[in-house]
Amino acid sequence: MSNPSAPTALSAQATAGFLNTDWNPRDIPSGTTTANVVLRTADQAATGGSLYRPATPTDTVVCVMHPREFMACHYLIPDIVGAGYAAWSQSPRSVGNDLRLEHEFALHDVATGLQYLSAAGFKRIVLLGNSGGAGLYALYAQQSALPGGQRIARTPGGRPTQLADLDMPLADGFVLVGPHPGQGALLLNCIDPSVLDENDPLSVDASLDPLSPANGYAGKGQTRYSAEFIERYRAAQRARVARIDEHARTLIARRQAARQRVKEAAVDGGKPSPEDRRLAGHTPIFNVWRTDADLRCFDLTLDASDRRFGSLWGADPYASNYGAVGFARQCTPESWLSTWSAHSSNASLARTAASITQPVLVVEYTGDQACFPSDVQRIVDAIGSRAKQHLRVRGDHHGRALGASEEPGRLEAGRLLAQWLRNQFPQ
Numbered sequence: 193m194s195n196p197s198a199p200t201a202l203s204a205q206a207t208a209g210f211l212n213t214d215w216n217p218r219d220i221p222s223g224t225t226t227a228n229v230v231l232r233t234a235d236q237a238a239t240g241g242s243l244y245r246p247a248t249p250t251d252t253v254v255c256v257m258h259p260r261e262f263m264a265c266h267y268l269i270p271d272i273v274g275a276g277y278a279a280w281s282q283s284p285r286s287v288g289n290d291l292r293l294e295h296e297f298a299l300h301d302v303a304t305g306l307q308y309l310s311a312a313g314f315k316r317i318v319l320l321g322n323s324g325g326a327g328l329y330a331l332y333a334q335q336s337a338l339p340g341g342q343r344i345a346r347t348p349g350g351r352p353t354q355l356a357d358l359d360m361p362l363a364d365g366f367v368l369v370g371p372h373p374g375q376g377a378l379l380l381n382c383i384d385p386s387v388l389d390e391n392d393p394l395s396v397d398a399s400l401d402p403l404s405p406a407n408g409y410a411g412k413g414q415t416r417y418s419a420e421f422i423e424r425y426r427a428a429q430r431a432r433v434a435r436i437d438e439h440a441r442t443l444i445a446r447r448q449a450a451r452q453r454v455k456e457a458a459v460d461g462g463k464p465s466p467e468d469r470r471l472a473g474h475t476p477i478f479n480v481w482r483t484d485a486d487l488r489c490f491d492l493t494l495d496a497s498d499r500r501f502g503s504l505w506g507a508d509p510y511a512s513n514y515g516a517v518g519f520a521r522q523c524t525p526e527s528w529l530s531t532w533s534a535h536s537s538n539a540s541l542a543r544t545a546a547s548i549t550q551p552v553l554v555v556e557y558t559g560d561q562a563c564f565p566s567d568v569q570r571i572v573d574a575i576g577s578r579a580k581q582h583l584r585v586r587g588d589h590h591g592r593a594l595g596a597s598e599e600p601g602r603l604e605a606g607r608l609l610a611q612w613l614r615n616q617f618p619q
Contacts, residue, residue: 218267221274223247231308233285233300235354241282241305243312246273251315252617253278254367255305258325259298259375259531259539260290267591268320268369271606275613277318280309291477291522294530295331295539296344296353299360302332306361316617318365320609323562323589324378326371326571327539329363334547336360348536349444349526365616366548369555369605370589371571372563376433376537379519381567382489382503384482385428390436393481393514400428402485403509412501415490422487422494430534436480437533440525443476480520480532484513488564495566498559498586498594545574552580553612555605557587559594579616583608 220226224247230240242264243253254272256263256279264281272279282305284298306317321329335343340356347353372378384402388395402425403409408417417425450471457464464472488494489503505512512518520532529536538544552575556568572582585608586594587601594601 218270220244220270221246224273229308231304233304234358235297235300237285237297237300239283239285239301239304241280241308243309244269244273244279244281246276246278248276248619250277250619251313252318252613252619253280253309253314253316254318254320254613255280255282255309256320256322256325257282257284257302257305257328258323259284259295259328260286260288260293260324262287263322263325266322267602268322268606268609271610272320272613275610276619277613277617278314280305290520290531291527292524293527294347294349294351295328295537296347296351296355296530298328299332299335299353299355300358302328303336303358303360306363307359310361316364317361318367318613318617319363320367320369321371322369323372324375326368327374327541327544329366330374330541330544330548331539332360333363333366333550334544336362337547337549344538347526348529348533348538349440350448351526363550365550366552366577367555367609367612368552368571369609370557370560370563370591371541371554371568373542373567373571374534374537374540375519375531376534377540377542377567378562379483379532380429380433380534382484382486382519383429383432383480384485384513385425385432386485387432387482390439390478390481393479400425402487402490403513409490412507413492416493417487417491425487433534436528437535439478440523440528440533443478443525447471447474447476475524477522477524478528479522480528482513483518483520484509489561495564497565499561499588500559500594502561504562504589541571542574545571546576549576550579551616552577553609554580554582555608556582556584557589557591557601557605558584559587559601560589562589581612 225245227243256266269279284301319329343355344353386397386400388397407421409415450468453468454464454472484503484505554572585601585604591602592600
């Protein structure tokens, strides 16, 4: 249903999930009409979105989506609509909850949204991936460009993806704002490898403790890690992820074996054991503790930028690394392998960026505490397009101001986005 008097597009910082005391909300342009849409995917999941149309008709729409976040109030929507383009903000099937997030199934959500937009008359579709949305849309770019038979057939956890027959409309352009290299790659950089026992979140291998003075930690402005420690630390991070991968696959194999025994018992006319029935029906959930320990957040000389000490989750590494909130805190085996494992996830820009051959704009925030300069540069270098533009804007990961006297970086990002759209997709 259209609503010319829709509420402010940016009435809350729903895209971030973090308190921002200096945030300045902006309304959508006068004359904008909005429609809230409920959709059903090919695999029968519920998704939907909000379509913002400018006062002047357009055949170009810019899509914003994150695999687990609510984006209807994204801060770039006023800039998109103000430049004369439609904006589509899509919700994933599991908003705010990545407990069961498998990126291969999230592609069904994306495809359903783009099918709706194509049927609504839009001729040109631009995908805007902000933060984790970059990995999702890059995976979509890769898979949509392939014939059905060459698409991913099964998730890393072994489930059929149903992608072979999926109608996946192609995009005409890409925008990546504050992109990180994929959620698995992001976690690989920030997972704490000093955990000795996955069942004891307080267990610490002192030789790998990133907060130990013996290893170089000295608080804000003074922390310096040696090249030797960094090398050991990175290797131990890879090893911890591999151990969790093995645990996830063991849990899946145990359940699948029980399901097979239940089926065989039914074929033979017998009754499966109560234990097998319990195992076959059970979906394990496990915790992954201490996932906020990227050395670059504490030693600001590493991959230097305009960022502040600390991470997305705060400036106290004890609170953010040992606390309840953090990346991948609770997972199913399938969601871990598909989303958070750097070894197993398909949603890595290192694997998918070469498939982006459309015109691309990359906006890097110079004070980003999740997307570091070397990571962004590798993404830009990997993108297959010959028409790619990489711009840097002062701001943190959410485009907020780095200093009290500065305007939020998101405002400059919006101006640059509007100009790029006008250049690449003139009306």
